[in-house]
Amino acid sequence: xxxxRLQIIRPIIAFLIVIIVVQSGMGVAMSVETDNITxxxxxxxxxxxxxxxxxxxDRVMVPLRAIGEEMGADVYWNPATGVAELTLGNRFxxxxxxxxxxxYGYFIDYGxxxxxxxxxxxxxxxxxxxxxxxxxVPLRAIxxGLGGSAEWVDEARTVVLTSPEVTDDPGALSIMAQDDVIFxxxxxxxxxxPTRAQSMYKNDEKFILVYxxxxxxxxxxxxxxxxxxxxxxxxxxxxxxxxxxxxxxxFIWMYTDADSIVYPVVLRVFGRGxxxxxxxxxxxxxxxxxxxxxxxNLMEDPE
Numbered sequence: 001x002x003x004x005r006l007q008i009i010r011p012i013i014a015f016l017i018v019i020i021v022v023q024s025g026m027g028v029a030m031s032v033e034t035d036n037i038t039x040x041x042x043x044x045x046x047x048x049x050x051x052x053x054x055x056x057x058d059r060v061m062v063p064l065r066a067i068g069e070e071m072g073a074d075v076y077w078n079p080a081t082g083v084a085e086l087t088l089g090n091r092f093x094x095x096x097x098x099x100x101x102x103x104y105g106y107f108i109d110y111g112x113x114x115x116x117x118x119x120x121x122x123x124x125x126x127x128x129x130x131x132x133x134x135x136x137v138p139l140r141a142i143x144x145g146l147g148g149s150a151e152w153v154d155e156a157r158t159v160v161l162t163s164p165e166v167t168d169d170p171g172a173l174s175i176m177a178q179d180d181v182i183f184x185x186x187x188x189x190x191x192x193x194p195t196r197a198q199s200m201y202k203n204d205e206k207f208i209l210v211y212x213x214x215x216x217x218x219x220x221x222x223x224x225x226x227x228x229x230x231x232x233x234x235x236x237x238x239x240x241x242x243x244x245x246x247x248x249x250x251f252i253w254m255y256t257d258a259d260s261i262v263y264p265v266v267l268r269v270f271g272r273g274x275x276x277x278x279x280x281x282x283x284x285x286x287x288x289x290x291x292x293x294x295x296x297n298l299m300e301d302p303e
Contacts, residue, residue: 104145228287
């Protein structure tokens with residue numbers, strides 16, 4: 001049984017991708033590798049009885065029900081529509097076979113007759129597919145969408161998963177607690193103090209900084225920013241605008257209007273006197289291009 005969702009955001013780019021794929025009838029060219037991929041979850045090896053993990057378009061794909069149950073999630077599958085959904089605590093992810101769009105987010109007022117959902121969208125480079133009568137889903141996207149983490153160890157062809165923390169009461173998380181989950185550190189996103197960010201700027205360090213608040217826009221777009229940082233391979237730093245030492249973050253106010261700021265703001269810091277600002281960063285692909293361009297500029301001009 002599938003729940004009714006209230007989607008808060010559906011980026012235009014996601015809609016256009018679906019329309020292009022469906023109307024054009026174009027298939028997605030897949031590069032498939034099946035050589036011995038090992039998956040660890042919290043230190044234990046996972047065993048997949050029939051369909052083994054596959055490397056498809058440089059993404060590790062695993063059977064939906066097997067990985068969902070191993071993670072302790074409830075798994076829903078609708079063969080008529082090709083929609084798969086996993087719920088874990090107050091989080092959910094939802095995919096459709098052959099669609100590049102994955103919805104993920106949080107329950108609001110979990111268990112109420114008219115439960116609503118705070119939903120974000122992620123564009124998949126390897127959509128869910130059917131293989132040997134099993135639905136395969138992208139492992140990293142599923143894990144991180146449910147609040148966990150996933151790391152690929154290339155030399156060992158191994159994925160290391162860490163389970164998310166789940167509350168006993170799925171509806172107990174307050175908005176602030178949800179913020180804490182959304183803004184938490186990942187391998188590609190590190191929260192720092194305003195004082196440290198200002199010091200990095202003064203020391204001519206080159207970095208990407210996300211200045212965010214606890215408002216709805218930040219809660220929606222920070223996961224998109226995190227995904228863009230991960231996919232482009234560019235370490236990104238975050239500063240919470242609610243921290244008390246924001247008076248030390250002088251350089252931000254040189255490049256943004258304090259009276260009309262809309263969170264979050266992405267600043268590409270090339271050193272003192274050179275900062276690029278992206279307001280309302282809504283689209284992952286655009287951000288990936290910005291981050292990659294930033295990285296290329298640093299490689300060409302390390303000074």
